[in-house]
Amino acid sequence: MSSTDAPTRPERMGRLPYTRKHTQVLFGSGTGWALDAMDVGLISFVGLAIATEWDLTKTEQSWLLSIGFVGMALGATFGGMLADRYGRRTVFALTLVVYGLATGASALATGLAMLLLLRFLVGIGLGAELPVASTLVSELSPTKIRGRMVVALESFWAVGWLLAALIGFYIVPNFENGWRIAFAVGLVPALWAVVIRWGMPESPLFLERRGRVEEAEEVVRSFERSAGLDHPESRALPPTPPRTPGQLWSAAYRVRTAGIWLVWFCVNFSYYGAFIWLPSLLFAQGYDLVKSFGYTLIITLAQLPGYAAAAFLVEVWGRRLTLATFLVGSGVSAALFGLADGPGQIIAAGMALSFFNLGAWGALYAVTPEIYPTTVRGSGAGAAAGFGRIASILAPLSVPVILGVWGNGGLFALFGVTFLIGAAAAFFLLPEQAGDALDAS
Secondary structure, three states: OOOOOHHHHHHHHHHHOOOHHHHHHHHHHHHHHHHHHHHHHHHHHHHHHHHHHOOOHHHHHHHHHHHHHHHHHHHHHHHHHHHHHHHHHHHHEEEHEEEEHHHHOOOOOOOOHHHHHHHHHHHHHHHHHHHHHHHHHHHHHHHHHHHHHHHHHHHHHHHHHHHHHHHHOOOOOOOOOOOHHHHHHHHHHHHHHHHHHHHHHHHHHHHOOOOOHHHHHHHHHHHHHHHOOOOOOOOOOOOOOOHHHEEEOOOOHHHHHHHHHHHHHHHHHHHHHHHHOOOHHHHHOOOOOOOOOOOOHHEEEEEHHHHHHHHHHHHHHHHHHHHHHHHHHHHHHHHHHHHHHOHHHHHHHHHHHHHHHHHHHHHHHHHHHOOHHHHHHHHHHHHHHHHHHHHHHHHHHHHHHHHHHHHHHHHHHHHHHHHHHHHHHHHHHHOOOOOOOOOOO
């Protein structure tokens, strides 16, 4: 075989069947993802308990719910840039340490100012971790099931949110200083980071583009050994330095960048506006603390089949159509939730919202890293997530104001319209990458 006919290392990775090594990558990254979700979910449960114990005003409670997202916006933006420069695995592990230690320290908070600072630090680590992890998994996945693997990674979010709901239901209201116990559990990610750093492979696409060819070859060979395959001669890709974030708005990428930023903004605004406030909204409607946490736990269970449906459809319908469909379903479900009256309707509409919204999240994480080449993939995914986090800051702060003016029905109608705008923006995410190799340039 001539050197011009030989496959590149990214092509060798893309042609592999699913192996035990891929399972290790998925569960290694997914565990960190679940711990992230647990941390974000916890604040929606402990926030209500802290607000009650410390007699916080609605404005103070809003800042408690939102300050982490300020950190997430910064973390996502700079985390992606660092991942393009220093590697996906290294930044992933570092983010777990930052947010794990800050969450554990939150259990010792003596006042609102101290807790807000710690939640900001938690947000920086959490915001950087999510786009970096999805980029790493995308670059290590076989081409035919790449979207399915990233949705499977995102499905660990439901596992983490369920853990948060269980902690919120069984620990927070039933133990003295239950919210401190909940935060103390957040030390686990700091320990898990050690496993991540030494057990996870680095992306061979990143390594080769940085001129670290021998390391890239060893990663590819480790996956080929797992599949029981020989190691063919490779056609090397020339090393390239990381591009500047400004490349995202060049003529080649500006349409897809505008589209992905708008989708991220819309999904963040409606998701965090609804789900971070959900226990408090139910409590305000007359359901006691335990019952509002219980309803939230049931609603959260619908996230799992939502992810499963999206994981199947992203490879059948493609990323854009799956994303748009689930966002339309989210919009309709949000409107129905705003009109729900009584426990049965609340749970049914809430489960529908959970199903469609988390399926949309899965498709969004699948498509985001695919629309950019390797040299700006981390920066592109991080910048989109960072812009979306602006909405996650605004949403929890806006909920009390919107409730006062439009009521519960108007609030969820707004969320529904925002989902529909995101569905329209999904069609700007070109090119469709289902079944195609990643752009290794």
